[in-house]
Amino acid sequence: MPATAVTDALPFREIVLFDFEFSVLDGEPPRPRCLVAREMRSGRELRVWEDQLRAGAAPPYDVGGDVLVVAYYASAEIGCHLALGWPVPSNVLDLYVEFRLATNGLETPCGAGLRGALIYYGLDVIGASEKDEMRQLALRGGPWTDDERTALLDYCASDVDALARLLPVMLPRIDLPRALLRGRFMGCAAVMEHNGVPVDTTTLITLRERWSTIQERLIERIDSEYGVFEGRTFKLERWAQYLVQHDIPWPRLPSGQLALDDDTFREMARGNAAVAPIRELRHALSQMRLAELAVGVDGRNRTLLSAFRARTGRNQPSNTRFIFGPSTWLRSLISPPVGHGLAYVDWSQQEFGIAAALSQDAAMMTAYSTGDPYLEFARQARAVPPDATKTSHGMVRERFKACALATMFGMGPDSFAQRIGSSTAEARALLDAHRRTYPTFWKWSDAAVDHAMLRGWLHTTFGWRISVGKDANHRSLRNFPVQANGAEMLRLACCLAVERGIKVCAPIHDALLVEAPLDQLDEVVVATQAAMAMASEIVLDGFQLRSDVKVVRYPDRYVDPRGERMWTTVLNIVRETDPSSAEVATPAAVCTGATAPVHGRSSGPSSFSSEGDL
16 A cells, blocks of 8 residues: 555544654653654654753644554553653554554564564564664663764664554554554553552562562461471472362373462462462562562552553563562552552453353343342352352352353363362363353353354454464353453543543553542542443443442552462561561551442443444
């Protein structure tokens, strides 16, 4: 497609290709070094150095409603806008996101970066060594010689040239309205990355300084109940003995040996509380690198959200750099600033609700509407009496909850039995009960797998698509519609919340962490829930999901119940090793805040009124 055809195909007054070179320190906003922008209709090009960038109160190009800006990984470029105090562009086309979409499920021999996209489409590229050299020059910081400035600007311009070559090749296959929705999220992702998550830096510094001692004491404290460590070494045979003694079934490798990877421990910890402390300890000893947690001088955890990186379109931020990535106990470092509060707002039983709405299974939708779909599932399956409650039949409810979640991931009887620590016969009976109770869901789920294998693709409400090969994993295919539409819902909720002026610190799978001054916190919670309710209605064609709220007000801190015991143990060790650590948070100061489910319908203006508007 020639350049004139590109400009004719895009209904905007101006089309601006732009790229920044910038440096960034851990946990800090980016520091823009230079900018190159080119308007496609006129051919006008701007080359702007750092001092000129900081002198301007607005970008040197229009970013209004009749202008389209084009970038590759737009959240990074828009992050430079925010660092300079510039507005987020109204219309964003991110060729990185569209390349991820076009190749999702396919091989990309040179990755998903700009160079990889150019190679994939057979276009000329700058040499890898030259690109690395220029990137290091930008990261190095000044002062620069005149020649170095010219070289950096030329390198920045080469990326704009690459966008100009890439856009005509990709545009014929781009669904523009939905691409603009994805670009809209990349702008909001930049805002959330800029906001960051407030962290208790005093305690973090103490943990970093004493981490080696803490690790040794953790082994003494936690392993005293298990006896599976020898020094700092986890002993397989001792763990096998513990599992036998406590009648805990455990997955095995094809060789017959116990599976000891972290994914297995994490999965088993969900179904057996006794496994959780050992999983946290193993992670703390082998994988946790506190020095890599990206916290800026202002006490905020900032890192790339890595939007659209997963096949389902979900974010995949670094597990070591993001506060919600490491062990759950470390999340207790999250603490609101003075005079502020945080709210963790998450959809209630999101996956169950999405599956019910997409499959249009009437019994499943009824179960969700009761407020406790897992207990209602047990009632519908006639496993408990009609007047059963969470208190009277809690153990049965947990079994049916595990079953409902297992079906989303396509678990078979054997893997489900391991998950719940039961016999294969009981696991099969529970899965059969789900099929009998929700036949419409299963017809829809089976049809999704059949469609993927016959047609070679699946897609979401807003067009996020995965290509499917003949060797595809059926469990992943069965899970894709729920997870990928859940990702669409989260992205739309982020857009609605950010655009309504809510300070969103981070998105977390099925939740938003928001911040506000204490006297505005309740109002912000209501507005956040309204945005999330509206997002669910749009994605699910009118079916609304509920949300729950955990509120944390200064001076309390966030706590994930799964890591509370470990957090308390660590703080006790710190206090014992140095009683003078008065400023470090004590277990008594920890508070989980209040939880308040809200069932009301959303209200307030939105740029979307129905799915058709997208």
